[in-house]
Amino acid sequence: MYVTHLVTPKHGSTEAECEDAVAVLPDCPHDFMLREPLTVGVCDGATESALAKDWARLLSRAVAEHAMARPDLLAGGTDFEEFLASAAAQWDPWLAQYTQERVAEGRPLKWYEHTKLAAGAHATLLCVRIDPDPDTDGSEPAWRWQAAALGDSCVFHLRDDQLAQAFPVTVAEEFGTAPDLFGSRNRDVALLASRTRFTEGRCRPGDRLFLMTDALAAWFLSAPDQGSAVRQLLDFSGPDDLGGFMDWLNDLRECRQLRNDDVAVVRIDFEGR
Secondary structure, three states: OOEEEEEEEOOOOOHHHEEEEEEEOOOOOOOOOOOOEEEEEEEEOOOOOOHHHHHHHHHHHHHHHHHHHHHOOHHHHHHHHHHHHHHOOOOHHHHHHHHHHHHHHOOOOOOOHHHHHHOEEEEOOEEEEEOOOOOOOOOOOOOEEEEEEEEEOOEEEEEEEEEEEEEOOOOOOOOOOOOOOEEEOOOOHHHHHHHHHEEEEEOOOOEEEEEEEEHHHHHHHHHOOOHHHHHHHOOOOOHHHHHHHHHHHHHHHHOOOOOOEEEEEEEEOOOOO
16 A cells, blocks of 8 residues: 545645644555555544634544554544543643643633633544455455545545545535534534444455545536546655645636645555555
């Protein structure tokens, strides 16, 4: 497998303001061939909540780490509920440190910031784990992938550069303005787990997985010519392409084909022997 990811802010915002986050384990260069398990966390912070970008970064890293440590995490059940509880438990210690740093910098929290922080930060959650598939006959390599999604960040499985599977959103009309979110102060793990969807699939050499936050996913699913959309995505294959990727996104925004929002995309290519 080869894996690369690109994360960009909405037009008019800075990189520091970007509320999309990606964590990939193991953390290797995009041109390094991976033969071991891979986990990816993708989170889209909700702009209306305070410190959404920080929660998205914390959450994407936490889910990638838990999925790597627990191979069956994305099958759901007790393991997944334990992860949800563990991730939420990280927020208050992180927030206490953040508050102390603000005081040390001479920028203590304002009263209105305390009010927003009491409601917590919110983000969507998507995680994918990929393992070499031991159930093959040995004629060619294969991989098993599992995914969990809370909200509308998506994974697309491409075979022969055609869409073979979309998850959890399957048509552009399903995107709305109020996706399910994981709140940093939500301790009702049973409710969160019940709103999380799970799936799995198998990849063979030549297949690709794309993980995308909602704006780019909606563009992809609504494209009148999906083959052309795939070819456009394949133009960007590494971090050196970030500038061109941002220019391409801005062109789509100017044509009103893409909503002006932060964008995160992860591309995973499956190769032969």
